[in-house]
Amino acid sequence: MEQTNSDLKPNDARTDDWTARLHRATRATREDWLGRGISYLCIGVIILVVASMLWFITSKGIATFTQNHVNLWKFISGTNWSPNQGQIGALPMIVGSFAVTFAAAIVATPFAVGTAIFMTEIAPNKGRKFLQPVIELLVGIPSVVYGFIGLAVVVPFMRHLVGGSGFGIISATFVLFVMVLPTITTMTVDSLRAVPRFYKEASLALGATRWQTVSRVILRAATPGILTAIIFGMARAFGEALAVQMVIGNAAIMPKNLISPAATLTSQLTTGIGDTIDGTLPSNALWSLALILLLMSLFFNALVRLIAKRGQLSHER
Amino acid sequence: MLKEYSFEKTAIQTFADNVPLALRTEDMQVFYGSNHAMHDASLSFPKNQITALIGASGSGKSTYLRSLNRMNDGIATVTGKIWYHDVDINEPDVNIYEIRRHIGMVFQRPNPFSKSIRENIIYALRAEGIKDKQVLAERVERSLRGAALWDEVKDNLDKSALALSGGQQQRLCIARSIAMEPDVLLLDEPCSALDPISTVKVEETLAELRKKYTIIIVTHNMQQAARISSQCAFFHLGHVMEYTPTATMFSNPQIPVTQDYISGSFG
Numbered sequence: 001m002e003q004t005n006s007d008l009k010p011n012d013a014r015t016d017d018w019t020a021r022l023h024r025a026t027r028a029t030r031e032d033w034l035g036r037g038i039s040y041l042c043i044g045v046i047i048l049v050v051a052s053m054l055w056f057i058t059s060k061g062i063a064t065f066t067q068n069h070v071n072l073w074k075f076i077s078g079t080n081w082s083p084n085q086g087q088i089g090a091l092p093m094i095v096g097s098f099a100v101t102f103a104a105a106i107v108a109t110p111f112a113v114g115t116a117i118f119m120t121e122i123a124p125n126k127g128r129k130f131l132q133p134v135i136e137l138l139v140g141i142p143s144v145v146y147g148f149i150g151l152a153v154v155v156p157f158m159r160h161l162v163g164g165s166g167f168g169i170i171s172a173t174f175v176l177f178v179m180v181l182p183t184i185t186t187m188t189v190d191s192l193r194a195v196p197r198f199y200k201e202a203s204l205a206l207g208a209t210r211w212q213t214v215s216r217v218i219l220r221a222a223t224p225g226i227l228t229a230i231i232f233g234m235a236r237a238f239g240e241a242l243a244v245q246m247v248i249g250n251a252a253i254m255p256k257n258l259i260s261p262a263a264t265l266t267s268q269l270t271t272g273i274g275d276t277i278d279g280t281l282p283s284n285a286l287w288s289l290a291l292i293l294l295l296m297s298l299f300f301n302a303l304v305r306l307i308a309k310r311g312q313l314s315h316e317r
Numbered sequence: 318m319l320k321e322y323s324f325e326k327t328a329i330q331t332f333a334d335n336v337p338l339a340l341r342t343e344d345m346q347v348f349y350g351s352n353h354a355m356h357d358a359s360l361s362f363p364k365n366q367i368t369a370l371i372g373a374s375g376s377g378k379s380t381y382l383r384s385l386n387r388m389n390d391g392i393a394t395v396t397g398k399i400w401y402h403d404v405d406i407n408e409p410d411v412n413i414y415e416i417r418r419h420i421g422m423v424f425q426r427p428n429p430f431s432k433s434i435r436e437n438i439i440y441a442l443r444a445e446g447i448k449d450k451q452v453l454a455e456r457v458e459r460s461l462r463g464a465a466l467w468d469e470v471k472d473n474l475d476k477s478a479l480a481l482s483g484g485q486q487q488r489l490c491i492a493r494s495i496a497m498e499p500d501v502l503l504l505d506e507p508c509s510a511l512d513p514i515s516t517v518k519v520e521e522t523l524a525e526l527r528k529k530y531t532i533i534i535v536t537h538n539m540q541q542a543a544r545i546s547s548q549c550a551f552f553h554l555g556h557v558m559e560y561t562p563t564a565t566m567f568s569n570p571q572i573p574v575t576q577d578y579i580s581g582s583f584g
Contacts, residue, residue: 198428202490205388206441207418207497216440221431 054294061291064088064284075288081252081268083282090265090289092254097264097296099169099255100244101237104176105184109230112184113219119185120192121214127189138182147243150175155247162259167249170258175243180233187232191225192218224311228304235300239293241266265289319583328559328571329359330548337364338400339501339531340385340420345397345407347380347389354380354393358557360550362501367523367532369542369563372552373584378535379425381552382503385533386420387413401501418445421494425506427486429478429493434461434470437478437489438496445497456496463529464492465522484515488522495526502526504534508541520545539579543567551575 064070070088078089115135119127154174159166195218203213219226249261250271263271269289276283332338340362347355355377362368370378384395387406390413399407406416418441429437438457439447447453457474461467466488470481478489487507494502504523508516523532523545536542542549543563550560551574559566559575570576578584 196428198424198426199430201388201424202428202430202493203440205386205417205422205424206444206493207414207416208441208444209414212444216444217430 057287057290057294060284060287061294062288064281064288068281068284070281070285075285079254081263083272083276083285086281088281088285088288090285090292092252093263093265093268093289094292096169096248096255096262097238097266099258099262100172100176100248100264101234103169103173103258104180104237105230105234107173107177108181108184108233112181112188112229112233113226115181115185116188116192117214117219119189121210121218132189135182135185138178139186143179143240143243144246146175146179147246150243150247158259164259165249165261166259167247167261168257168259169248169255169262171247172244172262172264173258175247176237176240179240179243180237183236184229184233187229188222188226191222191229194225195221224307227307228311231300231304231307235297238296238300239266241270245270265293269293320577322553322558322574324356324554324556324558326572327557328561328575329557330560330562332361332363338362339364340533341400342381342385343398343400345381345384345395345399347377347384348394348396349392354555355384356556358397360557360560362531362533363547364531365527365529366547367527367534367545369546369549370533370535370552371537371539371542371549371578373578374537375554376552377555378550378552379505380555381557382505382533382535383422385501385503386417386422387411388417388422418497419499420501420503421497421499422503423487423490423494423505423507426510427483427490429481429486429489431477431479433475434478434481434489435474438493441493441497460492460496461489463495463522463526464488465518465525466492482515484511484518487511487515487519491519491522491526495530499530501531501533504532506535506537509537516541539567551578553578 064075065072075088075090076094077091078087079091080087080089081092082088115131119131150171154171155166157166158164158168158171158174162170199217199221200213203217204210208216244264245267248263248267250263250267251261252263252268253261255262269286272282272286276286338361341360343359345355345358346353358377358381370382372378380389380393383389384393384407385399387395389395395407397407398405401416401420404411430440432440435457438460439453442453442456447456458467458471461470466485469485470476470489478486481489487510491502491504491507508519511519520541523534526532534542534546546563548561549563549566551558551566551570553574559571561571565571566575567579570579
């Protein structure tokens with residue numbers, strides 16, 4: 001069918017028709033609105049849930065300071081945790097949480113990076129076929145199982161090795177090491193795989209050895225990703241409650257060494273939450289611990305974003 | 318439709334005994350798994366000359382080039398002999414890292430490291446164990462001058478190499494290779510990602526480098542081959558069909574498949 005130019009040009013009589021025609025809603029525009037509406041609804045619900053959780057934890061968490069008039073500094077720096085006697089110094093749990101988190105990350109990182117290098121650079125085929133599923137399996141094991149193994153194996157082992165009860169920071173570190181290892185490893189593998197092939201090629205073509213290439217080019221380029229992996233591992237360790245509670249001994253006292261019973265923010269929360277009455281100081285104090293946990297996870301998140309931004313800058317080409 | 322050409326009739330130039338050769342391959346075969354990608358490639362490369370490898374995509378010219386400094390190790394199986402200073406460097410017990418120091422390579426896409434210009438050049442020197450700052454500084458200047466980049470970057474040696482233009486990046490990659498003072502420089506379509514002006518600069522650089530190095534360059538661009546090379550090898554579907562002086566190849570190709578490629582019937 002032939003159309004001449006004049007057919008397409010609206011003449012005087014048809015101008016209004018075209019205005020109406022090009023402005024009316026059709027099936028396409030209605031679908032568009034519907035789709036947009038559904039996704040706005042979903043995001044709205046999510047935002048509402050997250051915001052109310054934040055508000056809830058914050059309002060409960062600060063009640064210790066606003067209603068019970070506990071001094072914030074005393075809460076953070078006090079070492080005596082006896083909420084029933086009105087003493088709520090949270091420092092032992094803060095120290096405990098940071099101790100197990102950093103110790104687990106420090107121990108796990110070399111193993112994780114070594115495994116990731118093996119999986120990507122040394123034996124990529126075995127890595128993909130054999131190690132990848134094993135590590136993914138480790139991620140999926142519930143934390144209570146890790147805690148149970150810790151209780152049945154690690155704690156007695158430590159008891160024999162160094163004496164004492166066997167419960168303590170070192171047992172918690174060991175259990176967390178196994179738990180964060182797969183997290184750090186898989187994310188490091190991803191970041192090593194994401195290093196552009198041409199970096200490796202360029203290095204090899206210059207006569208650099210495989211090890212020089214890995215250590216000076218590939219690891220260097222993957223550093224932001226590896227740091228992110230470590231932080232995710234730390235976030236997991238920091239937030240882990242059950243497995244830690246089963247092996248750390250749950251004594252809310254300042255840890256004097258790595259083998260005496262201690263507590264973390266999370267373990268103290270799970271231990272104490274059943275014994276308190278809502279609205280009283282012991283209950284509010286636990287909410288304050290939860291608030292610290294929340295703030296720390298926000299901090300970990302911010303750190304990851306910061307590193308990602310820095311990493312992007314150095315990869316631009 | 319691509320015509321079927323016979324792989325039997327080839328025109329491969331050899332050189333007289335008194336022509337010094339930098340590199341020579343003998344019956345080189347390359348396999349990617351069961352895919353036979355390169356058949357019986359036997360070519361000789363005279364010293365201090367530019368040899369161009371031309372042919373359509375998938376003709377095996379890059380595969381051939383990458384085999385010369387063992388960059389295909391772990392990717393493809395390469396059989397046959399590669400003679401370099403009377404040593405067959407395709408033997409498995411040859412030190413591949415040493416080979417690559419003598420036979421450098423520049424890739425299709427400029428691939429500087431995400432480091433400063435200076436760090437890019439001294440990377441390989443450091444790996445070799447050179448630590449003397451004086452020596453390193455000299456090598457940086459000499460190789461940047463060699464790649465005709467010195468005047469453009471001498472005040473910004475600590476700037477990120479990624480801030481350079483594509484053409485500058487590629488010349489930096491050339492500088493990085495010649496910092497190792499190799500004998501042979503392999504270039505895999507070094508100008509295909511560059512604009513015409515950058516291309517001219519790289520070509521001028523290569524013409525200058527020819528005095529010190531033997532250059533083997535894969536190019537898609539027949540005009541480029543005609544401009545810079547002394548001899549030209551034409552690859553077709555994994556076979557070397559013709560290897561003649563460049564002037565001969567473009568004015569008087571010896572066999573039908575080369576004639577058709579040169580005249581633009583395919584490719």
